[in-house]
Amino acid sequence: MREIQANQITETLARLAVEANHYLGDDVVAALKHAREIEESPAGRDVLDQLLKNVEIAKQGTFPLCQDTGVAVVVVELGQEVHVVGGDLFQAIHEGVKQGYTGGFLRKSMVGQPFSERKNTKDNTPAMIHTDIVPGDKIKLTIMPKGGxxxxxxxxxxxxxxxxxxxxxxxxxxxxxxxxxxxxxxxxxxxxxxxxxxxxxxxxxxxxxxxxxxxxxxxxxxxxxxxxxxxxxxxxxxxxxxxxxxxxxxxxxxxxxxxxxxxxxxxxxxxxxxxxxxxxx
Amino acid sequence: MKLTTPLTDASVEKLHAGDTVEITGTIYVARDAAHKQMVDALDRGEKLPVDLTGQIVYYMGPSPTKPGQVIGSAGPTTSGRMDAYAPRLMEIGLKGMIGKGLRAAPVKDAIKKHKAVYFAATGGAAALISQRIKKAQVMAYEDLGAEALQKLEVEDFPVIVVNDIFGGDAYEDGKKKYAKK
Incomplete structure (x- = not known):
């Protein structure tokens, strides 16, 4: 069994939460640029120009791409040869989200009880975690901040x-x-x-x-x-x-x-x- | 065209669906929770914490402000969630709304009846939009965090008219023009 420290998972997720909210993937930027090239509508072209400018501002790392920095959807591919030590896997994930959203000035968009009280949890936890057990001795962590x-x-x-x-x-x-x-x-x-x-x-x-x-x-x-x-x-x-x-x-x-x-x-x-x-x- | 706040019947009468507009002046920020609190206050016969006569409300909940910033990222949220409250605010003099997305029929009717206007800002252009906000101040409901009622000073804030007093709808017009069978 390969051992992975829980705090390594926390630190990684905290970093990914901030990166994901400031740097749009190259594939998405390329798709937006292509859309701009083929768009016939002047209003549509104007919107796409704004979005491409927004990408440039956000990647300086000061302003997130969108004010809705999302619910933290976290997808875990857990190798069956991995033993997480020094803490609980899911707690380590929630802690990473908390640190990333709090330290990274990202918006906290989660409420606790959903149908009447709707009180903000103030640290964007809990994350929404999906786990797959896969062969191997690695953990793949993916964060997808998902807007409302x-x-x-x-x-x-x-x-x-x-x-x-x-x-x-x-x-x-x-x-x-x-x-x-x-x-x-x-x-x-x-x-x-x-x-x-x-x-x-x-x-x-x-x-x-x-x-x-x-x-x-x-x-x-x-x-x-x-x-x-x-x-x-x-x-x-x-x-x-x-x-x-x-x-x-x-x-x-x-x-x-x-x-x-x-x-x-x-x-x-x-x-x-x-x-x-x-x-x- | 350029537009300064507060709005009057005369300024709203000049606006047509599809017009691109740059707003300068004061606008107020409120989203779901602040709208609920405002309408609850009106139901109890109380005054609102700010006078919305002739004003614009921007449906937005910013990301946290970093030290040295005016405000964090500040793009529009989906307006449809405020449909339940918007006609009530137009009754007491609200003249403009900024958000993104479709409005329900009662909101469009209230826009015609009370001479108001619904603008869209570009959703997801939040870092860019933030550059046009020069001042931000929490006015009420501070405990709501990102959902607090705020007052902004904006310069050349870019929007497009979606619903005007003549029944025009930029979403319907745009879709009709570019739909293919």
């Missing part, structure tokens, strides 16, 4: 198998149409198809971690992604909903087997400030 505006546009449909491929497309395109300008387009549309209700929603979110510019390795799923992207961009919603060619930068689909009676479809929308950073310990 785009997360609120999520949707789930428990379609019947008779709805077929067309039913899947109609549900997804309709979800993005209804969301309009709310989730800060151009967005990345994450889709999970199959599994159970919870698995479909998780796959939808997990798909957002795929770098922009890559399609699903399965050719039939990639064809579905391309068709969805074209249909979504034909809606005309455009950058920040003011009309234009680019409503989504990409559509990412992940699939998993499901029950003979079911066809769950989950949609998780990511705004153009698609922030994530990862580290391997």
């Amino acid at each position: 505006g785009c997360e609120n546009m999520s949707a789930l449909a428990m379609l019947t198998p008779s709805a077929g491929r067309k039913g899947v497309i109609d549900f997804i395109v309709n979800t993005i149409d209804k969301a309009g300008s709310n989730p800060c387009p151009p967005t990345i549309v994450g889709v999970g198809i199959g599994g159970s209700s919870d698995q479909a929603m998780w796959l939808a979110k997990k798909s957002l971690l795929r770098p922009l510019g890559e399609w699903n390795p399965d050719s039939e799923t990639a064809a579905l992604e391309k068709e969805l992207l074209e249909k979504i961009n034909n809606l005309g919603i455009g950058p920040m909903g003011l009309g234009g060619r680019t409503t989504a930068l990409a559509v990412h689909v992940l699939t998993t087997p499901c029950h003979i009676a079911s066809m769950p479809v989950g949609v998780n929308v990511q705004c153009h400030s698609a922030r994530y950073k990862e580290a391997v310990l």
Whole structure:
């Protein structure tokens, strides 16, 4: 067993939280630049120019990309040969988020009891942790600060198998149409198809971690992604909903087997400030 | 075009959906929790902590201010969550709202009825927008942290008119123009 200190996990996450909120990934910047090149709408071009200028200001490290520095979604790929010592893994993650958000002047956007008291936890904890046990002796930590505006546009449909491929497309395109300008387009549309209700929603979110510019390795799923992207961009919603060619930068689909009676479809929308950073310990 | 606050019927009458506008002057900041507290206060027959007559409210909750800064990143939040409160504030004289995203029909009706305007700022351009804010001061509900009621002094604050007093809607117009079958 390889030993990894809990405080190393804490320090890494604190650093990643600050980095993710100031440095937009090269893949996302390239996608925004491409969108700017092909945009026909003057208002849309103006929005994209503002976003590209915003990226330049944020990367100086003083102002976060967005005031909504998000809920801290943390994805852990834990090698089964790893033994975490000197503390509890999940506590180490929450502590890292707390240190990153507090020390890094990031907004604290979590409330405790959600349906009446709604009192801010004041350190952006708890993190929302997803854990996969994988072969090997390393830990991969990914932080995805997820804003509330785009997360609120999520949707789930428990379609019947008779709805077929067309039913899947109609549900997804309709979800993005209804969301309009709310989730800060151009967005990345994450889709999970199959599994159970919870698995479909998780796959939808997990798909957002795929770098922009890559399609699903399965050719039939990639064809579905391309068709969805074209249909979504034909809606005309455009950058920040003011009309234009680019409503989504990409559509990412992940699939998993499901029950003979079911066809769950989950949609998780990511705004153009698609922030994530990862580290391997 | 340039616009200075406070707003009047005359200044709002000149604005049309799709116009790009640069605002200079005082604007107030409030989001979900501050709106709830303001409307609860009105329901109890109390006065608001600030006079909103002729004023603009910016739907925003900034990131924390670092030492030496005026304010942290300061982009708009989704306006739809304030739809439940906005008509009430227009009744008592609120003239403008800045946010991002779709408004419900009762809000658009209130904009026409009370001669107000809904502007959008660019969501996610928060670091850029922050550069146009010259002063920031918490006015009430300090315990709400990022959701406190604030007063800002802004210079050439960039927005676009979405909903005007004539029933215009820049989101609907834009979508119609660029939709393809």
